[in-house]
Amino acid sequence: MAEGLELLFQAEAVEDLANAFRGVASIPSPTMVDVGESSGGLRYSAMTMNKLAFRIAGLNYGDLVYDLCRLVKMADAFCSARHGYLDLLYGVGVAAPGNFKGFIDSALARVPEVAIPTVERDPNGIRMDALGGKRPVIAFGRMPFLAAFHDLLMTVIPAETQAAFDDLRQAKVGDEAIKSASNQLGRGLHGYLAKNMPGKSHVKKFHAISKALKALAVDGEVDIGDAVILDFWRSHAGETGVDFLRYRTVLSAFLNYVRGRTEADERAEQDGSDDEFQTQESDVEGRPEWVSPLAPLDDGVLGDLKVLTANERKLVDRLMTFGPWAVRWPLSIARAEVFGQKQERISQSRKQPDKRQPVPTIIADGEEGTYHDLGSRFVQVLEGLPSKIKAAAYVALAGSNLDMNLDAEPMRTMAEEARAEFNKLRGNRASWRIDDDALSDPDTVEKFRVAAAVLQSTQEQLDVYLAEMERIDRGDQNLDQWYHRDGLIFREEFLNLDGDLG
Amino acid sequence: MTKVRLPDSPEALAAAEAAFVQVSVANELIEAMTDDQGVPAIAYGRLYEYAKAGDPARDPQVTKALGEDRSVWEQFRAIAARIGNFGEAAAAAAASTQISHRDGMGWRIHLKPSKAKPDQTYLVFEWSDLALPPPRILYVYGANKSVPLSCELGEAHEGKIQKVLEEDSELVRALRDPASEVLPL
Numbered sequence: 148m149a150e151g152l153e154l155l156f157q158a159e160a161v162e163d164l165a166n167a168f169r170g171v172a173s174i175p176s177p178t179m180v181d182v183g184e185s186s187g188g189l190r191y192s193a194m195t196m197n198k199l200a201f202r203i204a205g206l207n208y209g210d211l212v213y214d215l216c217r218l219v220k221m222a223d224a225f226c227s228a229r230h231g232y233l234d235l236l237y238g239v240g241v242a243a244p245g246n247f248k249g250f251i252d253s254a255l256a257r258v259p260e261v262a263i264p265t266v267e268r269d270p271n272g273i274r275m276d277a278l279g280g281k282r283p284v285i286a287f288g289r290m291p292f293l294a295a296f297h298d299l300l301m302t303v304i305p306a307e308t309q310a311a312f313d314d315l316r317q318a319k320v321g322d323e324a325i326k327s328a329s330n331q332l333g334r335g336l337h338g339y340l341a342k343n344m345p346g347k348s349h350v351k352k353f354h355a356i357s358k359a360l361k362a363l364a365v366d367g368e369v370d371i372g373d374a375v376i377l378d379f380w381r382s383h384a385g386e387t388g389v390d391f392l393r394y395r396t397v398l399s400a401f402l403n404y405v406r407g408r409t410e411a412d413e414r415a416e417q418d419g420s421d422d423e424f425q426t427q428e429s430d431v432e433g434r435p436e437w438v439s440p441l442a443p444l445d446d447g448v449l450g451d452l453k454v455l456t457a458n459e460r461k462l463v464d465r466l467m468t469f470g471p472w473a474v475r476w477p478l479s480i481a482r483a484e485v486f487g488q489k490q491e492r493i494s495q496s497r498k499q500p501d502k503r504q505p506v507p508t509i510i511a512d513g514e515e516g517t518y519h520d521l522g523s524r525f526v527q528v529l530e531g532l533p534s535k536i537k538a539a540a541y542v543a544l545a546g547s548n549l550d551m552n553l554d555a556e557p558m559r560t561m562a563e564e565a566r567a568e569f570n571k572l573r574g575n576r577a578s579w580r581i582d583d584d585a586l587s588d589p590d591t592v593e594k595f596r597v598a599a600a601v602l603q604s605t606q607e608q609l610d611v612y613l614a615e616m617e618r619i620d621r622g623d624q625n626l627d628q629w630y631h632r633d634g635l636i637f638r639e640e641f642l643n644l645d646g647d648l649g
Numbered sequence: 650m651t652k653v654r655l656p657d658s659p660e661a662l663a664a665a666e667a668a669f670v671q672v673s674v675a676n677e678l679i680e681a682m683t684d685d686q687g688v689p690a691i692a693y694g695r696l697y698e699y700a701k702a703g704d705p706a707r708d709p710q711v712t713k714a715l716g717e718d719r720s721v722w723e724q725f726r727a728i729a730a731r732i733g734n735f736g737e738a739a740a741a742a743a744a745s746t747q748i749s750h751r752d753g754m755g756w757r758i759h760l761k762p763s764k765a766k767p768d769q770t771y772l773v774f775e776w777s778d779l780a781l782p783p784p785r786i787l788y789v790y791g792a793n794k795s796v797p798l799s800c801e802l803g804e805a806h807e808g809k810i811q812k813v814l815e816e817d818s819e820l821v822r823a824l825r826d827p828a829s830e831v832l833p834l
Contacts, residue, residue, distance in 0.1 A: 162687060163690075164678065165677065165678055165681035165687055166681075166687050166688055166689055166690045167690045167692070168678045168681055168682050169681055169682055169687060169688075169689035169690065170689040170690030170691060170692035170695070171690075171692045171694070172682040172683075172689075173682075173689050173692075173695075174692050174694045174695045174698070175695070175698070175708070177698045190694060193682075196679075196682055197675075197679050200674075200675040200678040200679050200682075201671065201672075201675040203675075203678070204670070204671045204672070204673075204674035204675035204678060205667075205668075205671035205675070206671075207671075229734060230731070230732060233697070233731070233732060236694075237694065237697050237698070237701075294694075297693075298692050298693050298694040299692075301692075301693030301694075302690050302692045302693050303690075305693065305724060305727075309727075344674065345674060345677065346670045346674060349669060349670045349673040349674065350666060350670060352669075352673070353665070353666050353669040353670065354666075357655070357656075357662070357665075357666075360653070360655060361655060364655050367654055367655055367657055368652055368653065368654050368655070369652070369653055369655060370650050370651070370652050370653075371650070371651045371652075371653055372650040372651070399676070400673070403669055403672040403673045403676060404653075404669055405651050405653055406668075406672045407665060407668035407669035407670075407671065407672045407673075408653050408654075408665060408668070410668040410671065410672060411656075411661070411664040411665045411667070411668035414664065414668065415661070415664060445682070445683050472651070475650055475651045476651075
């Protein structure tokens with residue numbers, strides 16, 4: 148463990164920090180003040196919150212603290228004297244880049260230039276002139292992220308955050324005041340995370356996986372496949388002191404291991420290029436992490452529009468969360484869905500003595516189905532997607548300002564087909580029932596654009612995963628043979644771990 | 650199948666460990682945002698919007714938290730004082746009986762019983778600095794630190810806002826209670 152981080156990873160419980168994230172992520176989008184961009188159901192997008200989670204979990208927030216302080220100080224120049232930066236952070240409605248741009252443009256237009264010597268407008272954002280242009284522009288694309296960070300700070304360390312910003316607002320404009328406030332906030336957050344960062348159990352998991360992989364390595368490298376993951380679970384599920392009891396936990400830990408390795412390698416490559424308060428100029432906040440393409444479904448962006456049923460969502464969720472890794476570990480995904488689900492039922496059965504069922508009964512009953520059944524359920528979801536994609540794309544395209552001639556072939560036929568699909572869905576599903584007048588409404592168009600993208604990604608992911616399952620089915624052992632073989636293994640392990648329960 | 654090169658030095662091992670913890674904790678936090686476990690904290694931004702809206706029905710979860718959690722109540726009070734134009738909530742001058750007027754920083758409230766309808770009371774709000782925008786909402790903090798009462802003040806005419814309230818309403822009782830505090834927002 149790197150020196151300095153050790154203390155931070157001692158806490159066992161994630162509860163307080165997780166509840167703070169739950170709280171910030173569930174702030175409803177304000178509808179009172181909306182200056183432009185489409186308003187979804189929540190103030191912060193899932194993408195913004197996911198990236199914030201990675202930054203906080205990586206204790207990598209020095210530049211965020213610094214940029215938030217810069218933004219707060221700059222906002223003082225064009226926001227009201229009494230409320231200052233709060234006008235900006237909460238005056239934009241939904242925290243979207245375009246809304247920040249709209250707010251700042253109109254605020255700067257209202258204030259005479261002479262009154263705002265500290266702020267320099269740039270096509271992509273704003274910069275603090277008083278720092279001599281040393282620091283880069285704070286891009287509009289970064290502002291939603293900084294606003295979410297502000298909300299998190301005010302939720303976990305309200306007194307320290309308020310004090311730091313009060314001091315900053317009273318201080319003379321300059322880098323010294325900003326650095327001082329940054330340090331104050333950085334210390335406060337560090338102190339909070341020292342008590343609430345749940346690293347200890349993960350450290351134990353890392354060392355258990357590292358040790359197992361080292362034993363398998365050839366020339367310092369190891370191939371991690373489905374068999375390695377299953378074997379690891381079998382040999383570690385019963386251990387005390389580290390929680391590998393559930394198969395799904397082990398699969399997630401291996402995913403975290405390979406993602407962590409990639410992260411560490413990339414960080415090593417970047418070493419030496421970081422300065423203390425490195426800032427991002429791009430509209431995208433940092434390097435993109437894998438985020439489930441289903442994330443927009445949690446943003447409320449789609450409003451009432453239902454693109455997947457609750458069962459469909461539940462079924463494809465893990466596949467989408469694993470993203471590119473799902474096809475590398477196809478059997479592991481199937482095991483998690485079928486036998487992982489059975490393990491959940493066994494666990495529930497233990498908690499409810501009156502409904503207790505013997506392990507062999509749970510293993511043998513067909514509730515979760517076989518691997519083939521799982522594939523069939525995926526196919527069923529997949530088959531429903533093209534018509535929804537066409538319908539959503541129709542609304543998105545017809546209402547967009549793209550210079551596209553929908554009257555010329557082949558677009559005309561495609562557009563007609565898509566319109567027919569949309570009309571069919573509009574007739575059959577309540578959430579797709581939209582008046583013709585609303586089809587050109589920008590919010591509606593945006594909603595369907597996002598819907599089309601979510602459905603398209605789901606289709607692509609299901610396609611590649613099912614192709615991989617087919618490949619396995621044609622191999623030495625078909626899927627039914629894998630299922631029966633795995634059934635014996637899981638039955639034996641569950642009996643070892645949980646007893647018969649009968 | 651995924652090929653992975655194992656860390657080949659103590660430094661690389663430490664970096665890999667830190668990255669594993671980062672990804673694991675981040676995923677825990679991401680899962681927490683959509684699962685139904687735990688109790689979401691009432692975030693600052695949510696209280697801010699609630700304070701500005703002045704309508705308890707708009708966010709029942711916040712209303713519930715205000716009644717149950719003292720720290721949420723304290724934070725709400727601090728936010729409301731910060732986002733308004735009339736400073737902190739004002740206590741009444743010492744009095745042992747019910748009161749008919751309240752004074753704060755640059756504002757005054759009169760409670761005048763209606764002569765025509767004895768079950769009604771006029772609330773008249775006046776403020777001295779007419780350059781300030783009129784307040785939209787009135788918050789009343791009871792002595793028992795329960796959910797703050799609120800009412801929309803309506804339009805101002807010539808530096809005054811007048812509103813008719815039921816004499817036996819909770820709001821009027823709270824306004825007449827010398828132990829309560831009042832904040833125009």
